[in-house]
Amino acid sequence: MSARTKDIELHDVEQRFHARGSATGFLTAVHETSFTLRSDPPHIVSLVGQSGSGKSTIARIILGLQRPTSGTVTYGGKDIFKLSRAEYDDYRRNVQPVFQDPYAIFNPVYRVDRVLRTAIKKFGLTKSKARAQELMEESLRAVKLDPAQVLGRYPHQLSGGQRQRIMLARVHMLRPAFIIADEPVSMLDAQVRKLFLDILVDFQRAYGMTTLFITHDLSTVYYVGGDVMVITKGRVVERGPVAQVMHTPSHSYTKMLLASVPQPDPDKRWTDRIDIEEADREEAAPEVPTSDPARVPRP
Numbered sequence: 001m002s003a004r005t006k007d008i009e010l011h012d013v014e015q016r017f018h019a020r021g022s023a024t025g026f027l028t029a030v031h032e033t034s035f036t037l038r039s040d041p042p043h044i045v046s047l048v049g050q051s052g053s054g055k056s057t058i059a060r061i062i063l064g065l066q067r068p069t070s071g072t073v074t075y076g077g078k079d080i081f082k083l084s085r086a087e088y089d090d091y092r093r094n095v096q097p098v099f100q101d102p103y104a105i106f107n108p109v110y111r112v113d114r115v116l117r118t119a120i121k122k123f124g125l126t127k128s129k130a131r132a133q134e135l136m137e138e139s140l141r142a143v144k145l146d147p148a149q150v151l152g153r154y155p156h157q158l159s160g161g162q163r164q165r166i167m168l169a170r171v172h173m174l175r176p177a178f179i180i181a182d183e184p185v186s187m188l189d190a191q192v193r194k195l196f197l198d199i200l201v202d203f204q205r206a207y208g209m210t211t212l213f214i215t216h217d218l219s220t221v222y223y224v225g226g227d228v229m230v231i232t233k234g235r236v237v238e239r240g241p242v243a244q245v246m247h248t249p250s251h252s253y254t255k256m257l258l259a260s261v262p263q264p265d266p267d268k269r270w271t272d273r274i275d276i277e278e279a280d281r282e283e284a285a286p287e288v289p290t291s292d293p294a295r296v297p298r299p
């Protein structure tokens with residue numbers, strides 16, 4: 001099976017953590033969650049929810065960094081925690097992470113080029129030094145960075161937006177089938193944020209990459225389009241095409257999220273109080289109203 005036809009499927013994934021002080025001794029960060037990230041046709045699925053709702057836990061599970069308490073994640077139908085060495089290498093190549101601030105990924109004592117060179121070496125893109133240089137420059141330009149300005153620099157000599165785009169250049173070099181992007185734009189200013197999101201959408205169109213875009217910011221969800229899943233307290237409570245969910249939200253938590261988008265009208269801003277506990281009370285038995293977002297055809 002070629003990488004481009006393999007989907008990532010979560011089946012009843014549940015993640016519990018030990019939690020001292022809680023009545024049960026544990027907290028459930030993710031409750032039996034199932035969804036599919038389809039590689040063909042490529043698409044963008046946003047996962048939106050407030051802090052602590054379980055978004056990063058889901059990202060870590062998909063990336064194989066965290067083994068769920070129960071349930072499975074499959075790639076091309078195979079459990080990702082039971083892949084052979086060769087299958088796991090294929091998975092690592094085809095499922096690439098982008099995190100909020102990639103500073104931690106850069107070793108401060110090495111020039112930023114290393115992040116790109118390591119990928120070339122690890123995934124055997126080329127053995128030729130000249131070709132490696134070409135690949136790096138090509139990919140930096142693809143993310144609107146000037147190779148002459150960033151190659152040879154140390155991580156602290158770049159802005160957060162530049163560091164973030166170097167991680168995108170790495171993604172561009174590897175051409176994975178999937179990007180798992182956990183709050184990639186939360187620390188960027190509006191202009192760089194737009195540039196970054198445009199590049200994600202370009203990658204989908206030009207190279208067929210499917211992105212799981214994790215965010216707490218609804219305006220970015222609206223901007224990238226595609227499908228959205230709304231998560232609260234470890235449960236996906238609503239899913240569907242972005243326009244549908246935003247214009248006709250069916251879950252009270254989604255309505256609350258929409259109401260919390262800052263209003264340009266200052267009088268309105270101060271009168272609309274947001275009560276998350278109330279939204280939770282109204283929705284005692286959350287239901288997922290629409291089918292799997294990955295199965296919803298894109299316009």
Ligand SMILES: Nc1ncnc2c1ncn2[C@@H]1O[C@H](COP(=O)(O)OP(=O)(O)OP(=O)(O)O)[C@@H](O)[C@H]1O
Pocket residue numbers: 017018027029049050051052053054055056057058216
């Ligand atoms: N390793 C861990 N051990 C114990 N609890 C954890 C662990 N990782 C996450 N949690 C808890 O699980 C819940 C979900 O955390 P998670 O990081 O997935 O949330 P999030 O939606 O990504 O939040 P944010 O928007 O702040 O990044 C939180 O209550 C968190 O404290």
Ligand SMILES: [Mg+2]
Pocket residue numbers: 055056057182183
């Ligand atoms: Mg998080």
